Amino acid sequence: MEELTKAEERIMQIFWKLKKAFVKDVIEELPDDPKPPYNTISSVVRILEKKGYLGFTAYGKTHQYHPVISKAAYRKMYIKKLLSGYFDNSPASLLSFMVREENLSEEELQKLKDIIDRSSEQ
Known part of the structure; x- marks a missing residue:
């Protein structure tokens, strides 16, 4: 299992809390103001999926992600x-x-x- 960067770990904390979420749900959970751009969070989520931390269910062009690693x-x-x-x-x-x-x-x-x-x- 690959160690997470600080940004990746921050996003994983949200997925562990929510259990499953779309990228927009993750952005809503972030305390930052202004919120980071959708594409930035989406990129981190895709990296987490490639590293094996997240799985997803596709709904057309959108994906709902869930933790694979507890x-x-x-x-x-x-x-x-x-x-x-x-x-x-x-x-x-x-x-x-x-x-x-x-x-x-x-x-x-x-x-x-x-x-x-x-x-x-x-």
Whole structure:
């Protein structure tokens, strides 16, 4: 699975939210003002389709697109790449970084401890 550019990931986030959409629907979801041109978004959508992230149903000359790759599958690939590229394949290093750099609250730290405790019970 190919990693997405920032623009592609932004569009995929919309498809994961909507489940299926026409290009005009994607444009409506974008917070930008003014909205990007239709052709720009259409080009990104076609790239995502060629990369295998989106499938489509044709209705005459128009296409309704839908995600082929789930958000969970992409997240898993992205985190694995993050772990290997920046944390020497060590989840502990990633967690240590998060705890040090993100100024986690006591509540968030407790949630992490609970997750670790539950996973060690399995």
